[in-house]
Structure formats: structure tokens, C-alpha cells
Amino acid sequence: AQSVTQPDIHITVSEGASLELRCNYSYGATPYLFWYVQSPGQGLQLLLKYFSGDTLVQGIKGFEAEFKRSQSSFNLRKPSVHWSDAAEYFCAVVAYNNNDMRFGAGTRLTVKP
Amino acid sequence: DAGVIQSPRHEVTEMGQEVTLRCKPISGHDYLFWYRQTMMRGLELLIYFNNNVPIDDSGMPEDRFSAKMPNASFSTLKIQPSEPRDSAVYFCASRFSVGDTQYFGPGTRLTVL
Numbered sequence: 001a002q003s004v005t006q007p008d009i010h011i012t013v014s015e016g017a018s019l020e021l022r023c024n025y026s027y028g029a030t031p032y033l034f035w036y037v038q039s040p041g042q043g044l045q046l047l048l049k050y051f052s053g054d055t056l057v058q059g060i061k062g063f064e065a066e067f068k069r070s071q072s073s074f075n076l077r078k079p080s081v082h083w084s085d086a087a088e089y090f091c092a093v094v095a096y097n098n099n100d101m102r103f104g105a106g107t108r109l110t111v112k113p
Numbered sequence: 114d115a116g117v118i119q120s121p122r123h124e125v126t127e128m129g130q131e132v133t134l135r136c137k138p139i140s141g142h143d144y145l146f147w148y149r150q151t152m153m154r155g156l157e158l159l160i161y162f163n164n165n166v167p168i169d170d171s172g173m174p175e176d177r178f179s180a181k182m183p184n185a186s187f188s189t190l191k192i193q194p195s196e197p198r199d200s201a202v203y204f205c206a207s208r209f210s211v212g213d214t215q216y217f218g219p220g221t222r223l224t225v226l
Contacts, residue, residue, distance in 0.1 A: 044217040103156040
């Protein structure tokens with residue numbers, strides 16, 4: 001079965017600095033990959049997704065992610081972080097032929113002024 | 114569209130009481146998912162439906178939990194009797210088809226005293 005690992009439980013960056021959140025997946029074929037963001041007390045909002053094609057995908061709020069098959073990674077990036085980006089970020093994977101979406105444990109982002 | 118709607122947003126109950134959580138998926142979506150989120154276990158898939166039929170309930174913790182989907186626009190998750198360890202945030206999500214974007218509701222925060 002597919003699985004997702006987010007190695008960083010908590011990351012702190014300064015406002016205006018760049019950001020990269022790591023995500024590694026385990027699956028035999030190319031899965032569907034997602035990044036969601038969850039603000040405190042809120043549900044999960046989709047930032048971006050990768051199904052096929054261009055390995056660099058653009059999402060909302062200035063985020064992007066790059067699918068690297070050789071590294072089984074789907075890292076999330078943002079060139080300049082805003083204070084409002086402070087939240088928890090979840091990477092998720094779905095196998096192309098089933099419906100079981102597996103989530104990573106999440107990475108909590110703190111933004112320093 | 115109003116998105117996935119869940120009610121109530123917050124529920125506080127006493128151990129042993131019956132709890133019913135409600136979900137209205139996005140119109141036209143064929144799949145509906147129930148998740149539970151806790152600090153210890155993260156996001157766990159409890160059960161999912163396809164065209165109102167339960168497909169996989171292997172994530173349901175025990176017989177105290179049950180879920181129904183009487184029609185395409187309504188689903189319930191029931192806990193009877195509730196226990197303090199059931200305290201968590203319960204999310205409902207829906208999507209159109211396999212591999213499609215999964216949309217989450219705002220969640221129900223359940224506290225069992």
C-alpha cells in the first residue's frame with residue numbers, strides 16, 4: 001500500500017524567506033500527489049496536485065511543488081513566505097486505481113516576523 | 114457550490130451518550146469519505162462510500178462506530194456509546210471520481226467527557 005513521509009514535524013522560517021517542505025512517498029507506480037494546508041480550527045484546503053505531465057506544478061497562494069520520480073519526492077516550495085502562511089501542511093498520495101488517500105503526519109509551519 | 118457541509122461544528126457530550134455527525138457532500142460527487150484527526154494518529158480514513166454504498170470500512174475503529182449514506186446528499190457517522198478516546202476532529206470529504214481532487218468539510222470537533 002502507498003504511504004507518505006513528511007520528515008519535518010515543525011519548521012520555523014522568517015517572513016520573506018524561502019520555504020521548502022519535504023514529502024516522500026512509497027508506491028510502486030506513479031501515484032496522484034497532493035498538498036493540503038490546514039489553518040487552526042479549519043478544514044483542509046487543497047494547495048496543488050500532480051496527476052501527470054509537467055513535473056513542476058503551480059498551486060494557489062504562490063506555492064509550487066516538484067515531482068521527482070527518481071527520489072520519490074514531491075516537495076512543496078514558496079519563494080517568499082508571508083505571515084499568513086503559518087499553518088499545518090499535509091502531503092497526500094492516492095494510488096491511481098483505488099480511493100485510499102494516505103496522508104503524511106503533517107509539517108507545522110511557524111513564520112517569524 | 115457551498116462545498117462540503119458538516120454539522121455540528123462542535124459537539125460536547127458525556128461518555129456513554131450517542132453522537133451523530135452529519136455530512137452533505139458536494140453535489141454530483143460520487144465518493145464520500147469520513148476521516149478522524151487526532152494528535153497521536155494524524156488523519157485516518159474511517160470509511161468511504163461510492164454511489165451511496167459503503168466500499169471500505171476497515172478503518173472504523175470498532176463496532177461502536179457506524180456510518181450510513183441513505184442518499185447522494187447526506188451521510189451520518191454515529192458513535193454509540195461514545196468514549197473519551199473518541200474525542201477528535203471528524204472530517205467529511207467528497208470527490209467526483211477516482212484520482213479527482215478531494216474536498217474537505219470544516220470538520221466536527223467532538224469532545225467526550
